[in-house]
Structure formats: structure tokens, C-alpha cells
Amino acid sequence: MTKETQEKLNYILNASKEIETYNHACRILSYDQETICPVKGMETQGEVSAFLSNQAFKIAKDEKFTEAAEYLYEHKDELTEWDAALADQLHRTYIKEKNITPEKNMEISLVYNKAFVDWSKAREASDFSMFRESFKNVFEMNKEIIKLRDISAGGSVYNQLLDDYERDITTDVLDECFRKCKERLLPLLEKIMKSKKNIRRDFLDIEVTDEQQANIAKWLLETIDFDLERGAFTTSEHPFTNGLGKDDVRVTTHYYPNYFIGSMYSIIHEGGHALFEMLVPEENHEHFINGGKTMGMHESVSRLYENRIGRSKEFVSLIYPKVCEVFPQVMKDVSENELYEALNIVEPSLIRTEADELTYTFHVIIRYEIEKALFEGTLSIDDVPKVWNEKYNEYLGIEPENDREGVLQDVHWTFGFGYFPAYAIGNMYNAMYYNRMKNEIDINSLVSKGDFRTLNNWMAENVFKKADRLSPSEWIKEITGRTLTADDFLDYLEEKYTELYNL
Numbered sequence: 001m002t003k004e005t006q007e008k009l010n011y012i013l014n015a016s017k018e019i020e021t022y023n024h025a026c027r028i029l030s031y032d033q034e035t036i037c038p039v040k041g042m043e044t045q046g047e048v049s050a051f052l053s054n055q056a057f058k059i060a061k062d063e064k065f066t067e068a069a070e071y072l073y074e075h076k077d078e079l080t081e082w083d084a085a086l087a088d089q090l091h092r093t094y095i096k097e098k099n100i101t102p103e104k105n106m107e108i109s110l111v112y113n114k115a116f117v118d119w120s121k122a123r124e125a126s127d128f129s130m131f132r133e134s135f136k137n138v139f140e141m142n143k144e145i146i147k148l149r150d151i152s153a154g155g156s157v158y159n160q161l162l163d164d165y166e167r168d169i170t171t172d173v174l175d176e177c178f179r180k181c182k183e184r185l186l187p188l189l190e191k192i193m194k195s196k197k198n199i200r201r202d203f204l205d206i207e208v209t210d211e212q213q214a215n216i217a218k219w220l221l222e223t224i225d226f227d228l229e230r231g232a233f234t235t236s237e238h239p240f241t242n243g244l245g246k247d248d249v250r251v252t253t254h255y256y257p258n259y260f261i262g263s264m265y266s267i268i269h270e271g272g273h274a275l276f277e278m279l280v281p282e283e284n285h286e287h288f289i290n291g292g293k294t295m296g297m298h299e300s301v302s303r304l305y306e307n308r309i310g311r312s313k314e315f316v317s318l319i320y321p322k323v324c325e326v327f328p329q330v331m332k333d334v335s336e337n338e339l340y341e342a343l344n345i346v347e348p349s350l351i352r353t354e355a356d357e358l359t360y361t362f363h364v365i366i367r368y369e370i371e372k373a374l375f376e377g378t379l380s381i382d383d384v385p386k387v388w389n390e391k392y393n394e395y396l397g398i399e400p401e402n403d404r405e406g407v408l409q410d411v412h413w414t415f416g417f418g419y420f421p422a423y424a425i426g427n428m429y430n431a432m433y434y435n436r437m438k439n440e441i442d443i444n445s446l447v448s449k450g451d452f453r454t455l456n457n458w459m460a461e462n463v464f465k466k467a468d469r470l471s472p473s474e475w476i477k478e479i480t481g482r483t484l485t486a487d488d489f490l491d492y493l494e495e496k497y498t499e500l501y502n503l
């Protein structure tokens, strides 16, 4: 490495440490705001948070910083793999933000904030027309943000938005994946709906206490080998994971008195996200590259633990005695197999976040098809609610009665477009690497025994290790030797549900 490169690198690493210190503080404040912060304390805390994040923003926007970062990007071949990954990340941010002035940045925030307020009111009133104007403003703002990036080879506006959430993903790739999903899942769903199989569900809504749910949540985290000395959990309105720092990863869940499996499976889902954060190499922190993981990578891991493992016969067998012990009023006459079946009921529903693993993909496909048509100019904003309802009818055979349980259910369109597909891609990634994992370790036997350390070690070595350093397409290729495909996921669903529903 030349002396100049070394100097620039030192400068970037020192400045990144300072940025990370501010960001770390912001993450703690954000975690606090979502969990225990009293309502009246929120405003002041919001101001503190805005001040700290602005300090970080100033360092990263400083000319010396961007100049050094671009220099490193151009001299990547002199850098270690870790620092080259940092240079890549800084370059991507630079390209995205270089023409965004502080004034434009403020304008963007105002549009999104207003959209959030309008959406909340519209949702409350179940009336899309109250959100329509803001929806349009967010849509136009997204287009403008992309136009401000002076990259010539970036493809269509929508492809660039998709790329922001899941790098390398394009409408061509998604069209093909989703075509296969429709081709194979629609007939499967139809057979399931016609099946005579009766799955018992009467015990699912028996009332339980928060204390019982907290008890099982902690036990589940320990079971999957979440390290409670390097992490913590509590409750919040919407469950989430926050990787605060190297040895501090926090998760939350939400307790519903009449749906005990809700909090159990959200804690396993968030626990999966947390393991990903906990088990990355230490060097990621030293080189400030932890932000390299994409949404799709993260969801692949959380859904692996929640669904592929968490809803398997082996896992249900592992947790059954504990579930009986913690919830005696629920489980008094429920067999292990009845619990397994109840955890895997397939039923078309209107709300994405409550969907089972088979119908879930359709919720994503519907949002994707609407977004794509909007950006292609073949769908007008006024028609979005109508098309939404038609597509629910077409794919799932049900229709929302109002906008609240339809087009207004998700918060995502208050800040942008292109986010949803990453949720579905996660399932496809994990099905692909599961097929390699099962050839190398005996997953079923490890899960039956509760040996999550061995399983997590495999994940750390093969799935987590390079996630921050590779693009998703390089990453999945490195793990599986293949490019993204829906096939493995669809094979898994067909096999599992054919057996479960005696098809």
C-alpha cells in the first residue's frame, strides 16, 4: 500500500469510528423510543437524536471525507478485503447522496413525514383518498431522487429502487421468480382449500398472561442459543431487532393475550435476525462494514429460524414439553401433532404480516405488480385500491372490505417503493442454502436435540461470514454455487403441504 493510500485509510477509519459513535448513541435512543420512553419525553429525545445524527452526517459529508473515500474506492486493489468492502459501501452511499443538498434532504424528510401522518389518518378512517396526495408526492420524490444520481448504466427507475433494498435484483429476475411461484403455488393452494383435512385450532385463542409469554420468549431465545450476555429483549408495538453494537443486540416482541403463538414466533423471527448480527466476524466491527447486509439476506435468516426450522416437526417436538408446562390452560388436551398442524395452517388472509408461509408470497407479488405498473405508467394512482382488491381476489380468493385491511395496511409507501420483494426473496435464499446445509450437517437431529450451537456455527461459517462483504448475488453464489431461483423454496412448500394436507 502506498503512503498516500495508508493516510487516506487512516483518516477514513478514524472518521468512521466517530460516525459510528454517534450512530450507536442514536440506535440506543431509537430502541428506547420504541420501547419504554414515556410519551412526553419523546419530543426532547427526538431532538437529541436529530442532533447526534446530524453530527454524524456532517462528518460523512465533509469534503475531506468524501475525497478520501473516493480515493480508496479507486485504489481498492491496495486494500484488504475488509477495507475494500468499506470503500465499496462508502462509494455506493456517495453516488446516492452526492447531489442531495441539505435543502433537498430536508424537503425529502418533510414529504415522508407528511406522508406518514396522512397515512395514519387515512388508515384510521379507512379512506385511501386521504392518503392519495401524499402517495403521489412520495412516488414523484422517489423518481426525482433517482434522477439526481448521475449514473448512466443504472437501468429503469424502478430497477434502481429495487437495487437500493436488494442489490442486483431487477424486474427481469423477479418476474421469473414470481411467475414460477404463481405457476406452482396457485394449484397447490387450490388443492389445500379443497382438502378435507381438519386442523384443530380451538386452543389457539385461549387467553394467556404476559408473564407466561415472557417466560417462553426467554426460553426460546436461550434454546436457539441467543446470547443473553450480549443481547436483551423486551416488548414493543411492532417487533424488531436492533444491532446496537458488537456485543449488544436487542430484540422485541409483542404479547397478544388471545394468540400465544404470535409472540413465540415473532421472537424466533427476531432471534434469527439477532443471531445474524451476533455471529458476524469481529473484523466487521473494526472495519465498520456491518451495514453491508441486505434486507433479503437478513430476512432469509430470520425466516429460516421462524419457519423452516421453527415450524418443523423436530422443533415442535423440542418445544412441546415446555409449551405444555408454560401454558397448561391452553395445552391440557393438545397433542404434539396437533400443535405442529396448528402452527402450519394454510389460509388466505388479508393482512401480510399475519400470513402463513405459503400464502405470504402472494402478498408480496401483489405489491410488486402494483409498484411495477405504477413506474411503467400503466396504472394510475387513483386505481391502486381497485387493483389491489382485484388482485387479492384473483390470487387468494378473498377481498378486503375496506382500505384499512387492504391498500392502507403497510407503512412502506410513506417512504418509498421497491422494498417488498426483499421479503419474498429471503425465503428463496434460505431454501437454497438449506439444501446445502442438510448435506453437511444433520439438521433434523440437531434441532431435535436442541443443539443450536452446531447449527448456528454452520450458519456463521457459510452464510453470515461474508454477507457484509459481498453483493447478494455473489453471496448466494458463494454459498450454493447457483444464482437466485425460486425452485428450492417451491419444492419445499409442495413437499411439506402435500404431506400435511394429505393431498
Ligand SMILES: [Zn+2]
Residues within 6 Å of the ligand: 269, 273, 299, 302
Ligand atoms: Zn424480519
